[in-house]
Amino acid sequence: MPGIWKNVLLALDITGYVFAFFLIPRIILERRHPSATLAWMLGIALLPLIGVPLYFLIGVRRIRRTIRAKIATIGPVASSLSHRLRPEGLPTAIAERCGRVLLAAGTPPPTGGNRVTFLRTGNEAYEAVFSLIGSAKDHLHAQFFILDVDPVGRRFIQALAARAREGIRVRLLLDAVGSWRALRRTVRPLRDSGGEVEAFMPAFPLHRRWSAHLRNHRKLLIADGRKAFTGGMNIGKKYMGPRSAKEEGDPPLCALQVAASGPDRAARPIYEGVFAAFTAARRRLWIETPYFVPDEGIGAALRNAALRGVDVRLIVPGTSDLRIVTLAGRSYFDRTCTPRCWWSTTTSG
DSSP, X not given: OHHHHHHHHHHHHXXXXXXXXXXXXXXXXXXXXXXXXXXXXXXXXXXXXXXXXXXXXXXXXXXXXXXXXXXXXXXXHHHHOXXXXXXXXXXXXXXXXXXXXXXXXXOOOOEEEEEOOOOOSHHHHHHHHHHHHHHOSSEEEXXXXXXXXXXXXXXXXXXXXXXXXXXXXXXXXXXXXXXXXXXXXXXXXHHHTTOEEEEESOSSOSSSOOOTTOOOOOOEEEETTTEXXXXXXXXXXXXXXXXXXXXXXXXXXXXXXXXXXXXXXXXXXXXXXHHHXXXXXXXXXXXXXXXXXXOHHXXXXXXXXXXXXXXXXXXXXXXXXXXXXXXXXXXXXXXXXXXXXXXXXXOOO
């Protein structure tokens, strides 16, 4: 019996090295970040029995085949936009520079005649969400990473279900991992009312290929293709936070350019746009972000801005939902922030 197991392990070992022989050239050609390429190569070469399965589990970019089809849809969408602007028509030099970068990275052009309202708290955001749901005349499209099973999550589903019963076409896309509990029962009233609910990338589907690390972290609610809510907030009571004084009055008209990034795109429009903004800043660069783990390029851009005399300020949460990310981010503060760079933490919601 021990001899059989020895032969089995030997066969697995040989199989792992055969896979490694073919996978390493593929990884080199995938144009990943150099550190990621090196890590995968070493892991697969030194520990093939672990590295090869792990690569197929979380390393394969399974949706690359759709990139060409995705890009082909951008042209018609961009040409159908009204109030299109050329980057040189934007009001400031920084806006023009960022607009050019985003356009070159594959995003639709900027448009004029938009109104943008910044929502400072979760309560303001939820008021806007439910107001937007109630204002729809034809259709509602929504996607979120997390829909909590709590009073706020149930109210959100009930609001969508009510509009579906009124004849509004409602489509909801939830991440299969982030909203796994809600997808089991909470969304049933919406389905029963005629709404469409789908799970993004089911975790272990038997009928299609999948990838555990490809999650949908986008938060979007669009009404009639004319009004939209977006940001970093999921649907749940814990995201509400404290109330604050609400600004009154309509915001002025402004130019707006929408950028989307992800593994389904060859370029990285958001990264390129942020990098362009950092390097173009002349007076002030204020950043508020839940997670701060910059790569070498972004870190260098922040240091360079501070050394140029730009007022660089960074605000991150004092307590994060991902403690390991918080600890990793703190390690970057001293390396990224020069004596002319100011950072702080906040405990507000």
